Structure formats: C-alpha cells, structure tokens
Amino acid sequence: MKVLMVYPEYPETFWSFKHALKFVSKKAAYPPLGLMTVAAMLPEDWEKKLIDMNTDSLRDEDILKSDYVMISSMDIQLDSAKKVIQRCKELGVKTIAGGPLFTTRPEEFSEVDHLVLGEAEMTLAPFLHDLANGQAKHIYKSDGFPDIANSPIPDWKLLDMRKYSSMNIQYSRGCPYNCEFCDIVLLNGRIPRTKSAEKLVEEMEALYRAGWRGGVFIVDDNFIGNKTKLKKEVLPAIAKWMKDRNYPFVLNTEASIDLSDDDELMKLMVDASFGTVFVGIETTEEESLVECGKYQNRNRELLSCVKKMQEFGLQVQGGFIVGFDHDNPSVFQNMIDFIQKSGIVTAMVGVLTAPTGTRLFLRLKEENRIASEFSGNNTSILTNIVPKMGLNNLVEGYYKILRSIYAPKPYRQRVITFLKNYKPNSHKPVRPISDSLKAFLKSLWVIGIREKGRMDYWLLLLWTAFFKPSLFPLSVEFAIYGYHFRKSLSFGLGGDGKTQPPSYAERDSK
Numbered sequence: 001m002k003v004l005m006v007y008p009e010y011p012e013t014f015w016s017f018k019h020a021l022k023f024v025s026k027k028a029a030y031p032p033l034g035l036m037t038v039a040a041m042l043p044e045d046w047e048k049k050l051i052d053m054n055t056d057s058l059r060d061e062d063i064l065k066s067d068y069v070m071i072s073s074m075d076i077q078l079d080s081a082k083k084v085i086q087r088c089k090e091l092g093v094k095t096i097a098g099g100p101l102f103t104t105r106p107e108e109f110s111e112v113d114h115l116v117l118g119e120a121e122m123t124l125a126p127f128l129h130d131l132a133n134g135q136a137k138h139i140y141k142s143d144g145f146p147d148i149a150n151s152p153i154p155d156w157k158l159l160d161m162r163k164y165s166s167m168n169i170q171y172s173r174g175c176p177y178n179c180e181f182c183d184i185v186l187l188n189g190r191i192p193r194t195k196s197a198e199k200l201v202e203e204m205e206a207l208y209r210a211g212w213r214g215g216v217f218i219v220d221d222n223f224i225g226n227k228t229k230l231k232k233e234v235l236p237a238i239a240k241w242m243k244d245r246n247y248p249f250v251l252n253t254e255a256s257i258d259l260s261d262d263d264e265l266m267k268l269m270v271d272a273s274f275g276t277v278f279v280g281i282e283t284t285e286e287e288s289l290v291e292c293g294k295y296q297n298r299n300r301e302l303l304s305c306v307k308k309m310q311e312f313g314l315q316v317q318g319g320f321i322v323g324f325d326h327d328n329p330s331v332f333q334n335m336i337d338f339i340q341k342s343g344i345v346t347a348m349v350g351v352l353t354a355p356t357g358t359r360l361f362l363r364l365k366e367e368n369r370i371a372s373e374f375s376g377n378n379t380s381i382l383t384n385i386v387p388k389m390g391l392n393n394l395v396e397g398y399y400k401i402l403r404s405i406y407a408p409k410p411y412r413q414r415v416i417t418f419l420k421n422y423k424p425n426s427h428k429p430v431r432p433i434s435d436s437l438k439a440f441l442k443s444l445w446v447i448g449i450r451e452k453g454r455m456d457y458w459l460l461l462l463w464t465a466f467f468k469p470s471l472f473p474l475s476v477e478f479a480i481y482g483y484h485f486r487k488s489l490s491f492g493l494g495g496d497g498k499t500q501p502p503s504y505a506e507r508d509s510k
Helices: 018-024 033-039 060-064 075-091 100-104 120-132 184-188 197-209 227-244 257-261 263-271 286-292 302-311 331-342 359-366 391-406 408-421 433-450 454-467 469-489 505-509
Strands: 002-007 047-052 068-072 094-098 114-116 166-169 214-218 249-255 274-282 315-322 347-351
Touching (some): 018 469, 033 047, 033 068, 033 120, 068 075, 075 100, 094 120, 100 184, 114 120, 197 249, 227 263, 257 274, 257 302, 274 286, 274 302, 302 315, 302 331, 302 408, 315 331, 331 347, 433 454, 454 469
Parallel strands (some): 002 068, 068 094, 214 249, 274 315, 315 347
C-alpha cells in the first residue's frame, strides 16, 4: 500500500511567523505532529510519504503514485483542505481524512472516501482492519477518549527538519477547565490524559537521536492539568535528561494562569529548560470572565501573576479576546494598558469567534447570532458571530489595540519592560549559532535600515547592550517578532497609521 500524507497549507496568521521565519531561512514554525504520529500507527509494510504544504508543493504526480491520500487538518486550513480533496477526486485517488476540522464538521465532507474521526488511537485500528478486508466504511468515530500512555513515537524519518524552526511533542490531552469559547473539551475531554515520565523522555530521546537541537513545543493545551504528576515524576525526569545531554532543547508550552500560584511548579519547569509559556488571559473585565466561564482567571491580580512568572524565568505569551457580550467601550484601552504594563511581548489579540460545537456556538445559534462558518482564525477582522457591541465598534476597537501595541515605539517599550523584569535560567540551551547569526545580520538590513520604524530597533538594541547584554540575542529575536507582527497584521502599524478598517455597516445593520 502506498499512502501520501498531506498537511494542508495555513493562511498567513499571527502564529504563522511567516515574516520572522525568513530571517532564519525556515519555511514553517512546526511540523505536522498528528500525521507523523498516525504514520507510526500504520502497517510497517506500507510505503509512506509526507508532504507538508507549508514547506513543499503538492504535485499531481505524488497523488497519482498513491493508493490513498491521508489528510489531517484544523479549521484554519479549511480552504486548502478542500482544494486537496477536490484534486484527489479529479485525479481518481481515494482520500482518508481526520483531525479537528473533520471531527467537528464531518457533514461538510461527504466527498471524502473515509472519515477517521476523533483520536486515532481509537478509530484508526478498526478502519485499517476493515480496509484490509475490503469493507472500509465512510465514517469511523468513537464516543470515548483513549489512554495515550502507549501512543507511538512520531515517525521522524518522514520529515526534513531543516525546514522548521522548532519541533513538537505531546505529553497530555484534555483540559480540566471548560471555557465557553474553547473546543478543547469538545475534542479531548476535561480529564487530562497523560504519558508517563519514561514515555515522554523516550520521545525526547528519539527527537534528540534524529539530530534535532533547539526549540521544542510541548503542544498540550494545558500542560499543568495534572500538577502532582508533573512535580513528582515528569519534570524531575526531564531535568535530569536535559542535564545529562547538556540542555539540547529549550521547551515551551501552554498553561493556565494558576501556574503562577505554584512556586515549586514554576521552578521545576525552569529547571527542566522551559523558557516560554502561553497563557490564555483573554480579558481583564471580570464580567466577561464570568460570561465565558474563565473562572480560573477571576478574582486575581492578573498583572502580578504575569510578572511573577517572568521573575521565575518564564517568558509569558498571552492570548486576549475582545467582543464578549459584557465588553463595553473601555475594554479596548484597558487591554492596551494591561498588555503594555505586563511586558507580554507576544500578545495574541483576537476577536471572539465561536468554534463549531462549543457551548458558545450553541448558545449564539439559539440566539440567532451565528453569522457565518468558523474560519479558525481569530487574529483577523473576521468573526462568525454577531457581537452585541456592533461589528463596526468591535472592528474599530480591535484595530486600535493592534495599532497601539505593535507600533514600533510602544512595542520597544514593552520589550524593555519585559527585559527589566525577566530573570532567565542560568542554563544555556544549545541553539544553532549559524541561525542566530544569520537572523541578526538580516535584521540589521531589513529592520535597521529598510523599515520606517528602524529608530526603535536601534534604540532597543542599544538599551539591551548597555543594561542587559546577556539578553542581546533575545532582544534581536523580539525585534524580528515585532517586524513580523507589523507585516502580518497589515494595519499600517509601522507606516503612516492611516490604514482604516473596512465598513461593516451593511452586515451590522442586519
């Protein structure tokens, strides 16, 4: 059996880091971990080829050489996934599809020959059994969630690592919280399912033996869902492995804000070479936190929580949302003030959207406030809901936030705020020196000479050289991020500031 595994293309988004990746000559931030894990579950005698359309072109001849094309996709890859399916159909090659997009919206993909939904540890084996016996059905799904303790190590042989800026692995699935707008509970449940410390270290060792050195993203939606196991077993095992191999990786992950409540957990994470954590802060408005069920963020000094994590040696990336029913006009300036004071350099601000099947989607559908299908991209002016504040007001406020936090001067000021508060781990993880030098030299020309906001680039580097010289490489990295944000958001942030949002009066009046 010859199978072609295809990962559809992402549109340009905040998290694509398209413009930043050019500084290190990489084509994508992360490889398709799901497909590589599924590849390890397929029969050994199958001939497998992986094409990530974010790094390589999908050719008709690759499709025609295959017995099946397997596609995994998230919502944001919808347009590309549909095109791949159509190409396969026109060329007469059968398709197998799975992943979040197909799991939450299977009714939209009747043209796919076989839908293998949910988590592959449960649904792939029955499909393979039926396929071997010539009885494969159109759809396979399950009602429960599998134990992932024995999930196979991803098949790294399929990947050209040189095309990516970071690798990724998974420790757990599921989140103990149930925010109204989030589809994680829908896809992976509320009880975190974890791998053993030995299993996680085994996966890190496999990545190490494959030749990788550098950043590794642990893709869990809430890494700290089971704090006790992390502190007693997992983090000490990772720390020992890192030390024995002279810290080959620097880790980053996602966690809830209550990480800041646990000093021991933060220290153990930093000792295990964690450098960055993404935290869903969402909003500073208490009523909006109640509305969306983000109870873990309520009744706390969010600014102090962020500062504390930074002081422990963790860079905090933040997720923010505007457009809740309880948001009032002051929410936009409040968010600007919080982001600037917090020193959260990478602040992903999005408009509220309702992923298909979430509690938010069901509530707004009942209220006749679902305006379009879910795109998966909340860092744009697109939203699939009818906001109570009015779409024009939401778009204008959203533009105001982006202009305010990613214009060169306030961005520089925020980076400096972070560098002043940040106390990094003394460990020196191995990073490819050639990549760092290449990025620095390119930044001198692209940002330091060509860009209109170049003065703030030089002021940032000079400040860092004088006051935080050990963090100079990080300062260059942040300067490159700022360039990417301004380019990808395309809201005139680094230019004349005259870019205006489009008029939504017609839709808003409906």
